[in-house]
Amino acid sequence: MIRIAVFLAAGAAGALLPNLFGSPLLLTLLTQAAINAILATGVGFLVRQNGLVSFGHAGFFGLGAYIVALSATNGWMPIGVALLLAVVAPTVLALLLGAAMLRLGGVAFSMLTLAVAQAFYELALRWRSLANGDDGIAAQLPDRILGLDLSVFQQPGSMFVVCWIVLMLVLFGLSVLIASPFGTLTLAIRENEERARFIGYRTLLPRAAIYALSAAIAALAGVLFALYNGFVTPNVLYWGLSGEALVMAVVGGTRAVWGPALGALLFFLLKNVAGDLTEHWPAIIGGTLIIVTVLLPRGASGSIALLMQRMGVRTA
Amino acid sequence: MAGAGPLRAARPRLVAGMLIQLLNGLVYGGLLYILAVGLVLIFGLRRVVNFAHGSLFTVGAYVGFTVTSVAGFWAGLAVSVCVLTVIGAALDRFVFRPLQDEDPIVTMLVTFGLLLVLEDAVRTIWGKEFLTVQPPAILSGVVHLTGTSFPVYRLAVIGVAILVAGGLSLWLRFSRVGLYVRASSVDPLTTGMQGVDTDRLSATVVAIGAGLAGLSGTIAAPLLALSPSMGGSILIDSFVVVVTGGLGSFTGAFIAAMVIGQLHNLGVVFVPEAASMIPLVLMVLVLIWRPGGLAKAGA
Numbered sequence: 001m002i003r004i005a006v007f008l009a010a011g012a013a014g015a016l017l018p019n020l021f022g023s024p025l026l027l028t029l030l031t032q033a034a035i036n037a038i039l040a041t042g043v044g045f046l047v048r049q050n051g052l053v054s055f056g057h058a059g060f061f062g063l064g065a066y067i068v069a070l071s072a073t074n075g076w077m078p079i080g081v082a083l084l085l086a087v088v089a090p091t092v093l094a095l096l097l098g099a100a101m102l103r104l105g106g107v108a109f110s111m112l113t114l115a116v117a118q119a120f121y122e123l124a125l126r127w128r129s130l131a132n133g134d135d136g137i138a139a140q141l142p143d144r145i146l147g148l149d150l151s152v153f154q155q156p157g158s159m160f161v162v163c164w165i166v167l168m169l170v171l172f173g174l175s176v177l178i179a180s181p182f183g184t185l186t187l188a189i190r191e192n193e194e195r196a197r198f199i200g201y202r203t204l205l206p207r208a209a210i211y212a213l214s215a216a217i218a219a220l221a222g223v224l225f226a227l228y229n230g231f232v233t234p235n236v237l238y239w240g241l242s243g244e245a246l247v248m249a250v251v252g253g254t255r256a257v258w259g260p261a262l263g264a265l266l267f268f269l270l271k272n273v274a275g276d277l278t279e280h281w282p283a284i285i286g287g288t289l290i291i292v293t294v295l296l297p298r299g300a301s302g303s304i305a306l307l308m309q310r311m312g313v314r315t316a
Numbered sequence: 317m318a319g320a321g322p323l324r325a326a327r328p329r330l331v332a333g334m335l336i337q338l339l340n341g342l343v344y345g346g347l348l349y350i351l352a353v354g355l356v357l358i359f360g361l362r363r364v365v366n367f368a369h370g371s372l373f374t375v376g377a378y379v380g381f382t383v384t385s386v387a388g389f390w391a392g393l394a395v396s397v398c399v400l401t402v403i404g405a406a407l408d409r410f411v412f413r414p415l416q417d418e419d420p421i422v423t424m425l426v427t428f429g430l431l432l433v434l435e436d437a438v439r440t441i442w443g444k445e446f447l448t449v450q451p452p453a454i455l456s457g458v459v460h461l462t463g464t465s466f467p468v469y470r471l472a473v474i475g476v477a478i479l480v481a482g483g484l485s486l487w488l489r490f491s492r493v494g495l496y497v498r499a500s501s502v503d504p505l506t507t508g509m510q511g512v513d514t515d516r517l518s519a520t521v522v523a524i525g526a527g528l529a530g531l532s533g534t535i536a537a538p539l540l541a542l543s544p545s546m547g548g549s550i551l552i553d554s555f556v557v558v559v560t561g562g563l564g565s566f567t568g569a570f571i572a573a574m575v576i577g578q579l580h581n582l583g584v585v586f587v588p589e590a591a592s593m594i595p596l597v598l599m600v601l602v603l604i605w606r607p608g609g610l611a612k613a614g615a
Binding site: 051053055097100101103104105106107108110111112114115116118119120121122123126127128129130239240243246250280282283285286287288289290293294297 | 365367424425429430436437548549556558563588592595607
């Protein structure tokens, strides 16, 4: 009950405040931050529950975005079906890939996540007749999507509310999952897979399920991205984006389920401040990743939790 | 006679065409092997994967480019390998050694950060435009093989890959340092307890691995257009090689590099749109068949 109240309050406050007090520029920034927060939540959740690092979540994000853009432009299917497929297809792909890749250790797994995403990047780049290569696709989205006007998804003010609600729903769902027996089981497998097997649990499927779920969250973010921008390029599949998502998750800290989302917000504030330096943005991302990984392994959320603990406040 | 001519000519042309494809596959496989074996060496000693390895390939190619334009190809090759060897030693000293007690995840994240920083550094120094390097004059001709021609330079690249593979096997099998390297890649802790200075050993090995990345980048330069992101796709293929071969296995990496070199080349020729997917599909199949990779049957 308390959990629901907290999420309702955060959802309402987050959706209303920027619209009441924010400038258009801030709203644009926050909308991007909210979409990336969903992606980062997917990446961070994988670290939290499986102890695995994905260097390729841009693959699922981009796949979701491309499915929306391609099927809307070519009129393959009604937009509602396309949106559903854009989340389901990457999820199924992740489940199958996970079943093969998770047999390996964490190091090999991480290498392969990068390889998979980069293969899709190359595919989008080379298959010009389908994906129009480097130039990307301007999606021909229909005027009404899921009963809402297209402008709802393309105006920063309203889209921020949509993204914020989706983010809150994702975080709420994950926090329920973490508290469930399945959540405990996956943590046990993360800590010691062999021991979990000895107790009698099958370990491959739960790990693959977590991987698939985190891919689904990334794909959801990709769908929102495609609706908001109406334009996708191979950059949505590039490892630069996977790296950004990782930075957000690491900066925010993955111990708390909301850590990566906080990281995404900090990330976009930093990006805004960096301003003229954005030409060297990849180097800033890389540098931040190195510094935070080495000096602040708990991330922002971990530091906040530690601070609150010291002040005698109990946190979930 | 007019009808029989094309038919009779078709078979030799087909054979020659296949030979050319095979050789081109060997060229790419060779480059891939030189890069991947560096990853295997580093993994053997440090139990981590160097995500920045593709950037070392890129830096090698660009250093080679700059020195070549001043002092010729051979100087470029020598300087590039030396520079990358020094970078490798520094990488071990300032990244791998301080982080050796941390979770491998930490080192992976740091080397991934380095990848982004190095890619940006190359873009800043040399610019985004595609650059090209001419092969050295002595290797610039073509040889005639069963009716078609093949660049000498590409044959030389295959030769270098064979030399690296042979030299490395001999070094690992017959030298004292090679023995230490093999021992350490089986069990670093025990090797350390036997009195082997694994830190010094690792500095040597990471330096060699980085030097090989530089070698691979420099000899690839006349074959590819130089761009700051050129290390990306070959890094991915070399990851697939290392995992498919069985993480840490030299023989496995060699076999996997040759197979993926062929597949990559056939893919580029016959299904250019989906060429990047082929190594991946192969990898998934191998992992289902042998979860430990080609070289490790049971694991």
